[in-house]
Structures are given as structure tokens and as C-alpha cells.
Amino acid sequence: MIYSLCFILFIIGLYCVLTKKNMVKIVIGLVIMEYGVNLFLVLVGYRRDGVAPIMDKTTDPLEFLATSVDPLPQALVVTSIVIGLGVTTLAIALCIKLYEKYGTFDISEIRRLKG
Amino acid sequence: MGIEIYLLVLLIFIIVGALIAVEAKNLLSAVISLGAVGFGLSIAFLFLRAPDLAIVQIAVEVILLIFFIRATIGRDIIPAKGHIHWAGLVVVCLLMVAVFVFGFFAFRSLNEFGAPIIASVQDAPSNKYLKDGLKETGAANIVTAVLLDYRAYDTLGEATVLFAAIIGALAVLRGRAATEKTGSRRNVSRRTESRRAGSEGRKDK
Numbered sequence: 012m013i014y015s016l017c018f019i020l021f022i023i024g025l026y027c028v029l030t031k032k033n034m035v036k037i038v039i040g041l042v043i044m045e046y047g048v049n050l051f052l053v054l055v056g057y058r059r060d061g062v063a064p065i066m067d068k069t070t071d072p073l074e075f076l077a078t079s080v081d082p083l084p085q086a087l088v089v090t091s092i093v094i095g096l097g098v099t100t101l102a103i104a105l106c107i108k109l110y111e112k113y114g115t116f117d118i119s120e121i122r123r124l125k126g
Numbered sequence: 127m128g129i130e131i132y133l134l135v136l137l138i139f140i141i142v143g144a145l146i147a148v149e150a151k152n153l154l155s156a157v158i159s160l161g162a163v164g165f166g167l168s169i170a171f172l173f174l175r176a177p178d179l180a181i182v183q184i185a186v187e188v189i190l191l192i193f194f195i196r197a198t199i200g201r202d203i204i205p206a207k208g209h210i211h212w213a214g215l216v217v218v219c220l221l222m223v224a225v226f227v228f229g230f231f232a233f234r235s236l237n238e239f240g241a242p243i244i245a246s247v248q249d250a251p252s253n254k255y256l257k258d259g260l261k262e263t264g265a266a267n268i269v270t271a272v273l274l275d276y277r278a279y280d281t282l283g284e285a286t287v288l289f290a291a292i293i294g295a296l297a298v299l300r301g302r303a304a305t306e307k308t309g310s311r312r313n314v315s316r317r318t319e320s321r322r323a324g325s326e327g328r329k330d331k
Contacts, residue, residue, distance in 0.1 A: 013130065014233040016137040020144055022222050027148040029218045035153055035198055039160050042190070043144050046167050053174050056252075059129075059240030063175040064268035066260055076256050079268070080175045081242045083252045086272035089182050090284045096186045097291030103193045104295035116153075116201065 017054060021047030034106045034116045038099060045095045049088050056081030130239070132173055140166045153198040161191045178269045 024047060027040030057080055064082040066075060106116065113121050140163050147159035164187035171180040237243060244252045255272055265271035273281055 013133055013137065013239050014236070015230055016134070016141065018226065018229045018233070020137070020141055022226055023141065023144045023148060025225070026218065026222055029221075030215060031148070033153070035194070036148070036156065039147055039156060039194075042160060043147065043163065046140075046144075046163060050167060050170060053171060053176055053179065054239065055236065056242050056244075057174050057240060058242050058245060061175050063177055064256065065177070066266045066268070072257070072260075076253065079256050081244050081252045082255055082259075082268040082272055085176045085179055085269045086277065087280070088176075088179055089269070089273060090280060092179070092182050092186050093284055094287050094291075096190060097288045099190060100193055101291045101295045101298070103197045104298045107197050108298050110197075110201070 013054060014051065017047055017051045020050070023047075032117050032119055034109065034118055035103075037118075038102045038106060041102065042095070042099055045091075045099075049091055049095075052084045052088050052091075056084035129173055133170060136166055136170050136173070140170070153201060154195070157191065157194040157198055160194065161187060164190070176269075178267070 021044050024040045024042075024044030027043065028037050031037055031040065058078065060078070061080040062075070062078050064079045064085065066072075109121060110116060115121070143159050143163040143166060147156045147163060150156040150159060164183065168180045168183035168187065171177075171183055237246065244250045244256075247253075255268055255276060259268045259271040260266060263271040263275040265275065
């Protein structure tokens with residue numbers, strides 16, 4: 012159920028990328044897809060009634076092993092979020108530059124591919 | 127059961143925000159709805175016992191919002207003039223329904239929500255990280271131990287990609303100012319000529 016809702020988020024992003032003509036809208040669609048995937052990866056690693064994968068002095072190691080949520084998806088999703096920031100920044104920079112050159116965000120009007 | 131209710135409400139909020147971001151006519155309100163989606167996501171990470179992720183998500187979301195607002199402020203969507211391709215729209219919707227049905231059945235082969243793979247597979251790498259992480263790396267936060275010790279090369283690659291993307295964005299954004307400072311006269315005249323041709327082409331349309 013929760014997986015399906017998360018997948019709906021991904022589908023909304025996909026719809027936005029496929030049908031919108033505005034460049035900024037397309038970038039927004041990409042960001043929404045990225046959010047859906049990140050959330051899905053963290054959902055897969057969740058353990059019911061789990062604790063965060065952070066130890067302190069009073070933690071019993073065996074109990075921690077049995078109750079902590081999966082730390083590996085979390086570590087990789089941190090990487091994924093930061094890379095998503097870089098990619099989105101580059102895409103927005105291209106949008107700004109194209110707006111300066113053509114005066115519009117509409118991709119159907121940006122046809123002339125000259126230097 | 128408790129956390130699933132919270133997550134459902136939060137996910138519905140996120141989906142509504144995403145729909146508004148996709149369909150809003152004003153670009154600035156679309157961008158702000160995207161910000162709402164991102165902050166809702168960071169609350170979802172908190173519920174899922176991932177505080178590091180929540181912090182990173184908030185920081186990234188703020189930076190992203192600043193960039194988006196810089197790109198969109200004062201620029202509305204001009205409604206497209208040409209006719210809408212209904213056939214294409216129908217094909218896209220059918221495709222997405224097909225993808226959703228496929229994903230729905232694919233998710234059945236996964237473990238139930240709340241029962242991760244590390245609970246059923248005893249020699250999964252995460253179990254080793256949880257068991258030996260403090261002893262081997264000295265980091266009490268296992269996520270940090272994975273990020274900066276067990277998979278440090280992955281983090282190095284992440285930093286490389288981030289720097290490459292930032293250098294790319296800077297190169298794209300500064301372009302003209304740099305060439306006008308150092309460029310020759312011939313270059314400049316050719317550029318103005320092409321710009322004039324471009325504006326004429328726009329007028330023709």
C-alpha cells in the first residue's frame with residue numbers, strides 16, 4: 012500500500028516529464044521522480060518499531076542489532092540526494108541560459124540549434 | 127500500526143503537493159509546492175528513523191528552492207499556442223497505467239513493509255555493519271560509518287560528481303561575460319549578427 016503510494020509519486024513525476032512543454036516543469040518532474048525513488052529505498056529498509064541506527068553508551072549491542080533499521084539504504088540515499096542536487100542545479104543553469112537566449116521556457120519554440 | 131497511519135497521511139500530502147507542482151499555471155507557485163513536497167519528505171524520513179537523511183534533505187531543499195526561484199521569479203507560463211496532441215496524451219496515460227500495474231505486481235515480490243531484508247537474511251552486509259561498526263570504525267552513527275569508512279570510495283565519487291556538476295553549472299552561466307572580456311572583435315561582431323538573425327527568426331514566427 013505504502014509502496015504503491017510512493018510509486019504514484021514517481022508516476023506523477025514521469026507524467027510531468029513526458030507531457031509538459033515548460034522546461035522548468037520538466038526539471039520539477041525530474042525532482043519529483045528523484046524524491047519518489049529516495050523515499051522508496053528508505054521504506055524498503057524500515058523495520059517495524061525500529062530505532063535509528065545510532066548507538067549511545069546505554070545501547071545493548073545485541074538488542075541494537077535486532078531492532079535497528081537498515082543503515083545501508085540510508086547511507087546510499089544520502090549520496091543520491093546530494094547527487095540529485097548537483098544534477099538539478101546543472102539543469103536549472105541550462106534553463107536560465109536558454110531563457111536568456113530565446114526569451115521563453117517553451118521547448119516547442121526552441122528549435123533552432125545554432126551556436 | 128501507528129507509524130503507517132502517519133506515513134499514509136504524509137504521503138497523501140506529498141502527492142497532493144506534487145500534483146499542484148505539476149499542474150500550477152504560475153511557475154513560482156509550482157516551485158513553492160515543490161518545496162512543500164521536499165519538506166514533507168524530510169518529515170517522512172524522520173518517521174522512518176533516518177535523522178541524517180532528514181537533515182540532508184532540508185539543506186538540499188533550501189538550496190534547490192533558491193535556485194528554482196532564481197530561475198522562475200517574474201516569469202509566468204505563456205500558454206502554448208499550438209493544438210494539444212490528444213493521441214500523444216492518451217498514449218502517455220496508457221503507458222503510465224501499464225508501468226503502474228507492472229510496479230504494483232513487482233512490489234508484491236518484495237518483503238512486507240516493516241520487515242526488511244536484514245531481518246530475514248542473517249549474513250546481509252548491513253548486519254555486519256550494525257554488529258561491528260562501532261568496534262571497527264569508532265563511529266557511533268552507523269550511517270556515517272558506512273558513508274565515510276566502509277564505502278568511502280562511493281562518497282569520493284559523490285563528491286566528484288557534485289564538483290563536476292557545479293563546474294558545469296558555472297561554465298554554463300558565466301559564458302558570455304568571459305568571452306566579451308577576452309574575445310576578439312571578430313567574435314563579438316559574429317555573435318551580435320547571430321543574435322540579430324535569431325530575433326528576426328523569432329519575429330517571423
